[in-house]
Amino acid sequence: MTHRKRLAVLAVAPVLLLMAPLMALAATPHAHLATSRGGKTVHVTIQNFAFSPQTITIAPGTTVVWTQKDSAPHTVTSDDNAFPASSDLSAGQTYSYTFTKPGTYAYHCAVHPNMTAMVTVQAAGGTTNNKNQGMGMMGPMSKSPVATWTGWYDDHKVLFLSTDTSSKAEATNDHINYAPSLAKSLSSAGQIYLVTNGAFAGRGPVFGSQPGDSGYTPLWQEVMVTWKDPAKAVALGKDDQIKDLAKAGTVTLKMTGIVLNCPIIKVMGS
Numbered sequence: 001m002t003h004r005k006r007l008a009v010l011a012v013a014p015v016l017l018l019m020a021p022l023m024a025l026a027a028t029p030h031a032h033l034a035t036s037r038g039g040k041t042v043h044v045t046i047q048n049f050a051f052s053p054q055t056i057t058i059a060p061g062t063t064v065v066w067t068q069k070d071s072a073p074h075t076v077t078s079d080d081n082a083f084p085a086s087s088d089l090s091a092g093q094t095y096s097y098t099f100t101k102p103g104t105y106a107y108h109c110a111v112h113p114n115m116t117a118m119v120t121v122q123a124a125g126g127t128t129n130n131k132n133q134g135m136g137m138m139g140p141m142s143k144s145p146v147a148t149w150t151g152w153y154d155d156h157k158v159l160f161l162s163t164d165t166s167s168k169a170e171a172t173n174d175h176i177n178y179a180p181s182l183a184k185s186l187s188s189a190g191q192i193y194l195v196t197n198g199a200f201a202g203r204g205p206v207f208g209s210q211p212g213d214s215g216y217t218p219l220w221q222e223v224m225v226t227w228k229d230p231a232k233a234v235a236l237g238k239d240d241q242i243k244d245l246a247k248a249g250t251v252t253l254k255m256t257g258i259v260l261n262c263p264i265i266k267v268m269g270s
Contacts, residue, residue, distance in 0.1 A: 041065055044117070046074050046089070046109075050169030051117035055196075058099060058121055065096040074115065079106040079254075104197040104226050106254060114257055118224070120197060148265065151192075151204040155237035157268040158210055164261035182259040185219050189259050192220035193242050198233025208239045210264055218263035224254040 040062050045052045047069040058064070066076050068089035076095050077085040082105050086095035099105065102123040109115035148159050164179040165171050171178035193206040206225075209216040225242055227233045228250060236242055245251045 043067065045069060046076075046115075048168050049074075049112055049115055050167065051109075051115060052169045053173050054117045054167070054169045056119055058119065060100050060102060060121055060123075061098065062121070063096055063098040064119060065094055067094050068092065073111055075110040077108055077110040079108060083107075085110065102230075104230070106196075106224070106226070116254070116256055118196060149204065150268075151207055151264075152237040153207045153210045153239075153264075153267075157204075158207060158264045159266035159268060160207075160262055160264045162260065162262045166259040170258065170260075177261075179261065182219065182261060183257070185259055186221060186257060188217065189219040189221045190215065190217050191223050191239065192260060192262060193223050193225050193236070193239060193253075195233075195236060196224050196226045198227045198230040200233055200235045203235060206236050206239055206242060207264065210267055212267075216264075218261055220260050220262050222256045222258045222260055224256060226252045226254070228252065 040059075042056055042058055042062055042064050044056065044064060044066045046066055049070065049072070051066075056064070066086070066089070068074055068091055071091055073088040073090055075086050075088055076097075082103070083097050083099070088111065089095060099119060099121045102121045105119040105121065107117055107119070148161055151158050151160055162174065162176055164177040164182060165174070166180055166182040168178050168180070170176075191208040193208075195201045195203070195205075207220070225236070232250070236245075242251065242253070246253045
């Protein structure tokens with residue numbers, strides 16, 4: 001090998017070393033919305049008083065295995081007894097359940113009720129397009145240099161950022177800042193509605209206000225909106241619309257207690 005060729009190889013090698021971690025990172029799937037095909041196993045970790053991933057989407061026939069890693073005891077308990085509850089799990093213990101029927105299964109820890117999570121079982125042949133859904137249920141991601149997402153207020157689009165959360169599991173899964181002190185703002189936070197099931201679950205969240213409104217704040221409590229019959233789901237674009245559906249018993253609302261720093265940066269057209 002000539003002296004000039006040796007220099008060329010030496011110059012390229014450091015570049016390849018720097019690119020390797022970036023290539024590996026790009027190949028890592030987004031953790032917030034874990035997906036699987038039927039017959040597979042999906043793992044959820046119970047650690048730091050949180051379920052991780054907090055939201056998973058699976059196919060019928062998938063087995064979910066929860067592994068307890070905290071020193072304090074925890075349980076896996078269905079919100080509506082849709083699947084059997086685990087016993088108190090000590091560190092190192094596991095619990096598993098195979099989901100066979102499509103639907104949305106919200107669950108929590110009976111010892112620490114603020115620990116909440118959700119399993120969505122899709123109908124046979126259903127798919128989850130993570131690219132279009134952006135950050136879990138946060139809606140489509142924009143193509144701008146800064147990662148922004150599309151949501152809704154009074155049936156028109158808004159563009160927003162998601163920067164901090166009071167949930168450690170959500171911070172880890174969505175790669176945003178963990179800010180536990182945000183929980184102190186729960187009483188003054190607005191409400192952001194995240195649709196968990198139905199054909200429009202990936203359309204984006206619905207906000208309770210927007211910049212210019214007297215009550216607008218960039219801090220929001222996450223409220224999970226679940227259709228009792230996902231087949232009857234329609235596009236949601238107004239918080240009043242959601243509240244009316246909840247009063248009619250068409251959807252259920254679950255106040256999570258999680259506060260998200262999520263400023264709306266642009267009000268768009270419908």
